[in-house]
Amino acid sequence: MASLTINDLHKSFGSVEVLKGINLHIENGGFLVLVGPSGCGKSTLLNTIAGLEEITSGEIQIGDNSVQGLHPSKRNIAMVFQSYALYPNMTVSQNIGFGMEMKGVEKSAREESIKKVAETLQITELLDRKPGQLSGGQRQRVAMGRAIVREPQVFLFDEPLSNLDAKLRIDMRTEIKRLHQRLGSTIIYVTHDQIEAMTLATKIAVLKDGCIQQFDTPYEIYNNPNNMFVANFMGAPAMNLIEGNISKSDNNYEFQMKNSKGDVVSLPIHGVNGLKDYEEKAVICGIRPESINDLDLVSKSQSVVREVLIDVVEPAGSDTFAVVELGQKQIIARLNGNSQVSAGDTVKLTFDLSQAVFFDRQSEERIR
Amino acid sequence: MSQNSINSQIKLSRILIYVVLIVFAFYYLLPLYVMLVNSLKPLDEIRGGGMLYLPSIWTLDPWRAAWSSAQIGVDPSGLKPYFWNSIAMVVPAVLLSTIFGSLNGYVLTKWQFKGHGIVFGLLLLSCFIPFQIVLIPMAKLLGVFGLAGTTSGLVLVHLVYGIGFTTLFFRNYYAAFPTEIVKAAQIDGAGFFRIFWRVLLPSSGPIIVVSVIWQFTNIWNDFLFGASFADFDSTPITVALNNLVNSSTGVKEYNVHFAGAILAALPTLVVYVVSGRYFVRGLMAGAVKG
Numbered sequence: 001m002a003s004l005t006i007n008d009l010h011k012s013f014g015s016v017e018v019l020k021g022i023n024l025h026i027e028n029g030g031f032l033v034l035v036g037p038s039g040c041g042k043s044t045l046l047n048t049i050a051g052l053e054e055i056t057s058g059e060i061q062i063g064d065n066s067v068q069g070l071h072p073s074k075r076n077i078a079m080v081f082q083s084y085a086l087y088p089n090m091t092v093s094q095n096i097g098f099g100m101e102m103k104g105v106e107k108s109a110r111e112e113s114i115k116k117v118a119e120t121l122q123i124t125e126l127l128d129r130k131p132g133q134l135s136g137g138q139r140q141r142v143a144m145g146r147a148i149v150r151e152p153q154v155f156l157f158d159e160p161l162s163n164l165d166a167k168l169r170i171d172m173r174t175e176i177k178r179l180h181q182r183l184g185s186t187i188i189y190v191t192h193d194q195i196e197a198m199t200l201a202t203k204i205a206v207l208k209d210g211c212i213q214q215f216d217t218p219y220e221i222y223n224n225p226n227n228m229f230v231a232n233f234m235g236a237p238a239m240n241l242i243e244g245n246i247s248k249s250d251n252n253y254e255f256q257m258k259n260s261k262g263d264v265v266s267l268p269i270h271g272v273n274g275l276k277d278y279e280e281k282a283v284i285c286g287i288r289p290e291s292i293n294d295l296d297l298v299s300k301s302q303s304v305v306r307e308v309l310i311d312v313v314e315p316a317g318s319d320t321f322a323v324v325e326l327g328q329k330q331i332i333a334r335l336n337g338n339s340q341v342s343a344g345d346t347v348k349l350t351f352d353l354s355q356a357v358f359f360d361r362q363s364e365e366r367i368r
Numbered sequence: 369m370s371q372n373s374i375n376s377q378i379k380l381s382r383i384l385i386y387v388v389l390i391v392f393a394f395y396y397l398l399p400l401y402v403m404l405v406n407s408l409k410p411l412d413e414i415r416g417g418g419m420l421y422l423p424s425i426w427t428l429d430p431w432r433a434a435w436s437s438a439q440i441g442v443d444p445s446g447l448k449p450y451f452w453n454s455i456a457m458v459v460p461a462v463l464l465s466t467i468f469g470s471l472n473g474y475v476l477t478k479w480q481f482k483g484h485g486i487v488f489g490l491l492l493l494s495c496f497i498p499f500q501i502v503l504i505p506m507a508k509l510l511g512v513f514g515l516a517g518t519t520s521g522l523v524l525v526h527l528v529y530g531i532g533f534t535t536l537f538f539r540n541y542y543a544a545f546p547t548e549i550v551k552a553a554q555i556d557g558a559g560f561f562r563i564f565w566r567v568l569l570p571s572s573g574p575i576i577v578v579s580v581i582w583q584f585t586n587i588w589n590d591f592l593f594g595a596s597f598a599d600f601d602s603t604p605i606t607v608a609l610n611n612l613v614n615s616s617t618g619v620k621e622y623n624v625h626f627a628g629a630i631l632a633a634l635p636t637l638v639v640y641v642v643s644g645r646y647f648v649r650g651l652m653a654g655a656v657k658g
Contacts, residue, residue: 047551050551050555052551052554052555071554071557072551072554072555073554073555073556073557073558077555078555079551079552079555081548081551081552082548083546083548083549085546085548085549085551085552086549086552087549087552087553087566087567088549088571089567089570089571098553098556098558098566099555099556099557102556102557102558102562103557146552146556
C-alpha cells in the first residue's frame with residue numbers, strides 16, 4: 001500500500017491539451033474518485049498513472065518514488081477496466097495467473113494465490129471457465145481478482161460498474177467498498193456517476209475540461225461546492241440554481257426572485273459575507289432540493305415559508321419530488337413521501353437557506 | 369381464406385427460388401462434370417463425340433499419364449515435379465504472408481505510430497497494382513538478389529504481393545479487438561511479442577483461415593509470375609498445365625488434359641472444403657455482436 005502524489009501534470013495529444021496542470025494527493029489507504037462528464041480527461045489521467053499514456057510534463061509519485069519512465073508492469077499498480085478486458089482465450093484461472101506467469105512465478109505458487117483470491121471473491125467454481133461463459137457480474141469479479149492477485153500498491157478502477165445493470169451495479173458498489181475496507185488498499189477510481197463517487201470516496205476530485213474543479217471530501221464537495229459546475233454535477237436531483245437579486249434590508253441580505261405570476265419572492269440570507277459586493281446585483285443562488293420541504297416536516301429555525309405553484313409531482317416512494325417554478329426556472333423540492341400535493345396546487349413550502357450557496361453570475365465562482 | 373392464399377404464395381415463391389438455384393447449380397457444375405467424365409474415358413470415346421455421356425470403358429490411365437508420363441514441353445515427366453514445385457512455392461509464401469500480415473495488423477491497430485494511416489494506405493494500394501506493371505522491375509530485382517528462376521524468388525514475389533491483402537484482413541480484424549485487453553496484458557507485464565502470441569493470435573482463428581484460403585488460392589492459381597520468373601526446376605503447375613495442353617507434337621490427348629486440369633485445381637478445392645466453413649465465419653466476424 002502506498003500514497004499517490006501528482007504534481008502539475010500536463011498531458012497533450014498533439015496540439016490538444018487534455019490535462020492542464022493536475023495536482024492531487026491521496027494518502028495511503030485512501031479512496032480517491034475522479035469524477036466528471038465524458039471528455040473531461042479523467043480516464044486519461046488514470047492511464048497516465050498506470051503508465052499506459054506518457055505524460056507531457058509534471059510528476060507522478062507512488063509511495064515516495066517517481067514512476068517516470070517506468071513500464072506499467074513495474075509501477076506496482078493493478079487496473080480494472082470498464083470492459084473487464086479479460087483474455088478471451090484463457091480460462092478464469094489463467095486470466096488471474098497471467099501476470100504472475102509473466103513474472104515467472106512457479107506454477108504451484110501461482111495456483112495457491114489464484115485459489116486464495118478466488119475464495120475471497122467467491123468465484124472458485126468458475127476457475128475453469130472461459131470469460132465468454134460468464135455473466136457480467138462474474139466477469140467483473142474475475143477482473144477484480146486479476147487485480148487483487150497482483151497485491152499492488154495502488155488499485156486503478158476505470159468505470160468498472162458502468163457495463164452492469166442497475167441492481168448489480170449497486171451490489172458491486174457495496175462489494176468494492178467492502179473490499180477497500182478489508183484490504184485497506186489505496187484506490188483510484190474513475191466514474192461519471194456522482195452517486196458512486198459520493199458513496200465510495202474518501203476524497204473526490206471533480207474534473208472538467210482537464211482541470212480539477214474541486215478536490216475535497218465528499219461532504220465538502222456536496223455542501224461547499226467551489227463553483228456552479230461542481231454544485232450542478234454532484235447530487236441527484238441536482239442542486240437548484242436560481243437567478244435573482246441581492247437586496248439589503250435592516251442590515252440583513254435578502255435574495256429576491258420572481259415567481260411564475262411575476263410577483264417578487266424574497267428569502268433572507270445569513271452569514272455570507274462576500275455578498276456585500278453584490279448589493280442590488282444579480283447572483284445565482286444554489287439550494288438543494290432537500291432544503292425545500294413541505295410544512296409538516298419539522299421546521300428549522302432558519303426556515304422561511306413561501307407560497308409556490310406546483311408544476312409537476314414525481315413520487316419516488318420515500319420522497320416526493322415536486323417541480324415548482326421560481327425565479328424563471330424550474331426548481332425541485334423534496335417533499336414527504338406521504339405528501340398529497342398535486343400538479344396545479346398552490347402550496348406553502350419551507351425554504352431553509354442555512355445551506356444555500358451563492359455564485360457570481362459571470363465567473364460562476366462561489367461567493368463566500 | 370387469406371391465410372391459405374398467403375401460405376400458397378409463400379410456397380410458390382419458395383419453389384421458384386429452388387428452381388432458379390438448381391438451374392444455376394447445374395450450370396456451374398456442368399463443366400466439372402464434363403471434365404471428370406472425360407478424364408475417365410479412353411481417348412477414342414471422346415473423339416467419337418458425346419462429351420456428356422458417361423464412359424463405357426472406365427479407366428484411370430489418363431490420370432496416371434497426366435501425373436507422371438505426359439509430355440510437358442520436351443520432357444515426358446507428367447505434372448508431378450511441377451506439382452511439388454507449386455507446393456514448395458505456395459506453402460512458405462502463404463505462411464510468411466500470413467505471419468507478416470498479422471504482425472502488420474497488430475502494429476497498425478494496437479501500437480499505432482505517427483503516420484500509421486499512410487502506411488496502411490500504401491499497403492492497401494499495393495492490392496490494386498496490376499501484375500503486368502511490376503514484371504520488368506521485379507525481374508531486375510530478382511536478378512540483383514540472385515533469386516532469378518528460383519522457387520525462393522517466386523516466394524518473395526508472392527509474399528510482397530500478398531502482404532497488402534493479409535494486412536488488410538488482420539488490421540480490420542484486430543481493429544475490433546478491444547484495446548483494453550492489450551493494456552491489461554501490458555500491466556500484467558507481457559511485452560510486444562508475448563501479447564501477440566498469447567493474447568491476440570489465439571483469438572485470430574477465423575481470420576487466419578481467411579488469409580490462408582485467400583493466399584493459397586491466389587498463389588496456387590497464379591500463372592503470370594510463374595511463367596515470367598520460373599526456371600524448369602521452379603515452374604509451378606499452372607504453367608506446366610499450359611505446356612501440357614499446348615504440346616504441339618502428336619494427337620491432343622483430351623482425357624489427359626482434363627485429368628491434368630483437375631489435378632492442378634485439386635489442392636485449392638481441398639483447402640476450401642477443409643476450412644471453408646471458417647471462411648464464411650471469418651468474413652462475417654465482427655459484423656455482428658457475439
